[in-house]
Amino acid sequence: MNHTTDQLPPAAVGVHGLRKTWPGGVEAVKGVDFDVAPGEVFGLLGPNGAGKSTTIGMLTTTVVPTGGRAHVDGFDVSDQPIQARAASAVVFQDPVVDRALTGRRNLLLHARLWGVSARDAAARIDEHVDGFGLTDILDRPVSTYSGGQRRRLEIARSLLSRPRVLFLDEPTVGLDPRIRYELLDLIGGLRERSGLTVLLTTHYLDEAERLCDRIGVMHEGEIVALDTPADLLAGLGIDVLELRVDSSPAAARALSGLRAGGFAGDDALALGSTVTVPLHGRPAADALDALGRAGVTPTAVTTRRPTLDDVYLRLTGGSLATPAAAA
């Protein structure tokens, strides 16, 4: 359906042809385009070096774009950076807190800098800390907090100014699995609590699938796909056949054999000693027959639902778990 511009809902975040080339010529972001609607949870998914954090840096005005435009809550990040920052908050990949100060002091400082009055700040701190499990530790120096407690403090801090847009840059990276799942619940509940727009970056596929309404897959500074998780997965059909063979050359032979037999298309992929083939409704037995004709004997055969990992592998030819060269 076509919309005229006036009929469209306002975008909370708009990114158009945004580009960042570092001194020396490294292109970290190569002209990306996306919009995030109000109340949407939007994920930028990609490995280290894909350009996600640089994009967040440009939206939070700590990285100066070398091309394109971006706006946050209607404010151009280049021309109206202070207004854009007033409308947003960010949780960084690494801990960014004053460790010598108490949690309460950190929260109060942030609230005051975002223009919240002292009285309102105190009330909002009381309102937030309980839900984040910080009540008992709030008056302790942050240096005594665990990694998970510090993360919760940072997320609570980001909400004190009641931002329209919240940026979460790899919010769960480096945390142990238990804390990570706790935080995922917390982040998942943010929208229900406040209806705010969230733009998060991650290289965890399950995180993106669980939290995001839409996902932009970034690879080497470009968005190579942008859609809902369901629609990204739908492109691979209902089932994927996964074959293990005993070596990389054998995997390459297996893939050639499957393609020669007309069983595998361009969306099949060999990576290491594993071959994945979207079935697109065809029986797995046909694939095994084709494999036998190619003279390859698999060591393991499974069929499973496609994952975002499969989507990503087909888009980029690489694994999310394999960091790309740092941009």
Add this chain to the structure above:
Amino acid sequence: MTTVVSTPTPVVTARPVRPEAVPRSGPGLLGALRTLAARRFALTARTPREILVPLSTPVLFALVIAPALDSIGPSVPGIDYMSYAALGTAGLLIPLNCLFSGVGVIVDRDSGARRDLLAAPIPRSLLVAGNFVVALAITGLQLGVLLVASVLRGAEYDVTVSGLGWVVGASLLLAVAMYGVAEAVANRMPSVEEFTGALPGLAIVPWFFAGSLFPITALPAGLTAVAKVLPLTHTLALLRYGLLDDGGAGLHDIWGMTNTTAMATLSLGVVALFALVLTAVSVRVFTRSAVS
């Protein structure tokens, strides 16, 4: 290699809201400065070494070395040497204290909340100003401690309103200049260790040439010329003019004029110029370091 499952989407799905529709503002300049200064003060109060270390050397110098030197005979014509040397230690205290505050800048950057502060809806130069306000307050406090301690040890100052005006003006401007150096150098240094390694060269070396313990005319001619361009030389001459020597011998050594008020004004102008330039440099270096 690549099979695009879903079309890359440069499709505009929404239009930006008009900024006028969302009135949002930060805390105001003064409010933000007060908040940032309160933060820096709280952090400094939790690391007392930042206050004690810069204070200890000048105070010991004023209380131990100055009287000892006085007792064995150095003299400056017409001036009590004990008082002369005690004031000279202010030229050590102000640079040391201001430069030590650069440690906090590096800690902020490497493991503190600086990036959150950079995301705040305030002009970023306020981050520098907030730190500076605290450095200035502590320097003022320490200078007061130094002067009182030296009086208790036997120094004698001639305190007048106009004299205090020169002293406060010169001290303030030197502190501004030295904090500018601290901020600029700290933002260029990769670690606290490298920064503290640079401190003696920045804070102590100029003190040897600035007429701290003897008039600059006692130096070889070449070094006297160097001394005359150091802001510290002008500051010490102004401190002594304000508290010790209304004849302005130190100012005369620099300018060679007869009108002491004019010479004092010129010296204050020199220190002000350094303060202005170094502050501009520090804000620029900070901004370049913080925003890439």
